Every structure is written in C-alpha cells, then in structure tokens.
Amino acid sequence: MSQKVSVVIEKDEFGYYAYSPELIGCQSQGDTMDEVLVNIKEAVDAYISTLTPEEKQEVLSKEILTTNIEVAIA
Numbered sequence: 332m333s334q335k336v337s338v339v340i341e342k343d344e345f346g347y348y349a350y351s352p353e354l355i356g357c358q359s360q361g362d363t364m365d366e367v368l369v370n371i372k373e374a375v376d377a378y379i380s381t382l383t384p385e386e387k388q389e390v391l392s393k394e395i396l397t398t399n400i401e402v403a404i405a
Contacts, residue, residue: 337395338371340364353393354378 340349347367350358357378361367379387 334391336375336391337397338375339397340367340371349374351375351378352395353390 336351336353338349338351340347342348346360346362347364348358348360349367349371351371351374354375357371357374359367359370359374361370379391382390
C-alpha cells in the first residue's frame with residue numbers, strides 16, 4: 332500500500348532542505364534537488380516504519396493544504 336505525504340523543499344546558499352509537515356521532526360537535506368528528494372524519501376520511509384498502525388493512521392490522515400499569497404514588500 333502506498334500513501335502520499337506532503338514535503339516542503341527550501342533552497343538556500345547551502346543546498347536544499349526538506350521536511351514533512353505531517354511527520355514532526357522528519358527532515359533531510361541535499362546539495363541538489365535530486366539528492367534531497369532521495370534523502371527525504373528515505374527519511375519518510377524510516378520515520379513511518381517506527382509508527383504503530385494507529386499512529387500511521389493518525390499522521391497520514393492529516394490534510395495539508397498549501398497556497399501562495401501575494402504580499403507587499405516595502
């Protein structure tokens with residue numbers, strides 16, 4: 332069985348940082364986008380493998396919504 336998990340990826344001068352909002356503390360990094368994607372998938376798989384069935388149901392049933400908003404910059 333597979334399930335989708337939200338992942339946020341941020342780029343800065345050091346590379347890429349990724350985390351999953353549903354899985355508190357589940358994060359990784361990489362020098363490239365490809366590397367961070369592989370690393371965060373490994374981190375998510377490892378995190379989920381430590382959860383009980385009840386915990387999996389709880390964290391994987393959260394609905395994370397994202398959007399972009401326009402802000403004024405003074």
